[in-house]
Amino acid sequence: MLRIDDLVVRYGAATALDGVSFEVGAGEMVALVGPNGAGKSTLINTVSGLLSPTSGTVDVDGTVAQVPEGRQMFPDMSVEDNLLLGGWSIRNKQLDEVFDLLPDLAGMRRRKAGRLSGGQQQMVAIGRALMAKPDLLAIDELSLGLAPIVVAELAEHLRFLNRERGTTVLLVEQEVTLAFDVCPRACVLEAGRVVATGPSAELAKSEAVRKAYFGDLEVAEQMTHTQTETPEEARR
Amino acid sequence: MNELITYLVSGVALGSSFALIGSGFVVVHRVTRVVNFAQGSLAIIGSMLSSSLLARHLPHVAGEAVAVALSGLVGLVVGFVAIGKRGTHPLNSLIITLGLSFLAAAVVILVWGQDPVSPPGLSGHTRLFGAEVEQQRLLVLGLTLLAFAGLAVFFSRTYLGKALTASASNPYAARLVGIDVRRMGLLAFAISGVLGGLAGVLIAPSNALSFYSDLPLALSGFAAAVFGGLVSPLRTLAGGLGLGVAGELTAGYLNGSYQTEVALLLMLVIMIARSSSFVPEEAK
Numbered sequence: 001m002l003r004i005d006d007l008v009v010r011y012g013a014a015t016a017l018d019g020v021s022f023e024v025g026a027g028e029m030v031a032l033v034g035p036n037g038a039g040k041s042t043l044i045n046t047v048s049g050l051l052s053p054t055s056g057t058v059d060v061d062g063t064v065a066q067v068p069e070g071r072q073m074f075p076d077m078s079v080e081d082n083l084l085l086g087g088w089s090i091r092n093k094q095l096d097e098v099f100d101l102l103p104d105l106a107g108m109r110r111r112k113a114g115r116l117s118g119g120q121q122q123m124v125a126i127g128r129a130l131m132a133k134p135d136l137l138a139i140d141e142l143s144l145g146l147a148p149i150v151v152a153e154l155a156e157h158l159r160f161l162n163r164e165r166g167t168t169v170l171l172v173e174q175e176v177t178l179a180f181d182v183c184p185r186a187c188v189l190e191a192g193r194v195v196a197t198g199p200s201a202e203l204a205k206s207e208a209v210r211k212a213y214f215g216d217l218e219v220a221e222q223m224t225h226t227q228t229e230t231p232e233e234a235r236r
Numbered sequence: 237m238n239e240l241i242t243y244l245v246s247g248v249a250l251g252s253s254f255a256l257i258g259s260g261f262v263v264v265h266r267v268t269r270v271v272n273f274a275q276g277s278l279a280i281i282g283s284m285l286s287s288s289l290l291a292r293h294l295p296h297v298a299g300e301a302v303a304v305a306l307s308g309l310v311g312l313v314v315g316f317v318a319i320g321k322r323g324t325h326p327l328n329s330l331i332i333t334l335g336l337s338f339l340a341a342a343v344v345i346l347v348w349g350q351d352p353v354s355p356p357g358l359s360g361h362t363r364l365f366g367a368e369v370e371q372q373r374l375l376v377l378g379l380t381l382l383a384f385a386g387l388a389v390f391f392s393r394t395y396l397g398k399a400l401t402a403s404a405s406n407p408y409a410a411r412l413v414g415i416d417v418r419r420m421g422l423l424a425f426a427i428s429g430v431l432g433g434l435a436g437v438l439i440a441p442s443n444a445l446s447f448y449s450d451l452p453l454a455l456s457g458f459a460a461a462v463f464g465g466l467v468s469p470l471r472t473l474a475g476g477l478g479l480g481v482a483g484e485l486t487a488g489y490l491n492g493s494y495q496t497e498v499a500l501l502l503m504l505v506i507m508i509a510r511s512s513s514f515v516p517e518e519a520k
Contacts, residue, residue: 050411065413072409074402084395085402089414093395128413 007056031179034189062135075114086128119150241367249373251480252380257457260428276454277340278432283440311429357441
């Protein structure tokens with residue numbers, strides 16, 4: 001479905017992606033995780049065709065639609081118009097299928113997208129991407145700014161899409177626990193390079209990945225633990 | 237009283253053309269963030285083309301319609317030159333449109349000469365509240381309202397119009413869903429050409445136009461557009477009509493030479509008075 005080979009993307013003198021290679025099979029759900037500045041959004045924007053590679057190749061067997069970071073609504077337009085414009089590339093004006101998959105959207109179709117909650121907007125963004133009938137759904141930061149309960153609901157929608165429609169999902173996510181929970185396979189980026197790839201369950205246990213991704217967190221946890229010691233514990 | 241009615245109708249007709257020109261500014265600016273200073277030239281070209289076509293015995297309506305359509309094509313060409321190259325900054329595009337307006341003036345002098353042109357319009361008068369009013373001026377108002385209604389329907393009801401609105405609202409998201417924002421910008425320039433051409437065709441039978449009429453028309457249209465915050469066609473219509481009426485009342489009761497100055501001063505006062513409401517928003 002998706003093959004990325006030795007991909008390099010530069011913004012002027014800065015290298016955002018440096019020789020990235022990995023594959024996503026048809027019907028897979030793959031998470032792309034990594035700390036801030038790892039190059040996740042650059043990678044997803046290159047897969048979506050918004051950015052051009054400096055070198056290397058991105059081959060997609062089918063169509064890609066992206067759910068962008070920050071939802072990126074057309075705020076003064078209705079939910080229905082936002083969804084209809086999602087089908088612009090294939091002139092798809094049939095909303096029924098999206099309403100079947102995301103029934104909540106039907107009830108808010110007349111409301112202005114800019115007046116919805118973050119979770120509702122994220123659902124509109126997913127529905128808008130689905131209007132293009134994509135073979136690969138690329139999602140940039142599903143959980144950003146959303147309450148855990150809303151994120152859990154959206155994640156369930158993604159699993160349903162993947163299960164029922166066979167839509168391939170590439171999920172860029174900074175919340176690594178969520179990403180590993182939703183996607184059976186993952187790819188870890190750090191400073192524009194792939195540092196690990198494999199089953200999410202294994203990556204979650206991998207010491208190398210934990211150090212690459214959680215290094216600071218572990219230190220922070222140790223520090224917190226030290227600070228919460230009682231004077232007696234400290235003396236012991 | 238009759239005098240007042242006459243001035244009001246004249247002002248509304250003149251203001252209608254300002255509103256049409258202003259809405260051209262709005263359509264282009266909303267989609268491309270470019271202020272198209274060739275907008276006044278498009279009105280002049282429309283009036284000149286209409287005059288030539290009618291002089292060649294093309295029947296009314298057809299002659300005017302062809303002139304408006306050709307103005308749309310000229311608008312498209314302006315768009316190609318102004319934003320055709322990807323990544324052109326809106327400020328550079330503005331300078332390009334300014335240059336094109338000078339070029340258009342030279343072309344008008346070459347093709348049509350320097351004398352003012354006033355093609356034949358709707359002849360005859362009608363009585364309105366006891367005053368004799370030119371039917372052409374009522375036609376201008378009627379067609380302007382029709383044009384604005386058409387614009388509203390186009391932007392809110394058609395798929396293409398919604399794509400144009402989306403390009404203005406969030407260009408990044410528009411590109412994400414596959415809308416070619418640059419192509420939408422070119423379409424906006426073509427629409428501005430049609431609106432400018434329509435303004436020229438409608439105003440010229442009552443107010444003769446020449447190559448140097450482009451700047452006053454562009455200035456008045458821009459003032460109307462700024463009154464609409466450069467985003468709202470409805471407020472642009474109100475601004476244009478207010479500007480036209482203020483100008484005609486000034487010419488009628490005070491001094492014709494202060495017509496433009498007084499109208500623009502009034503517009504400035506209104507804009508300062510309600511400056512807090514000038515926040516970016518989508519067309520109403």
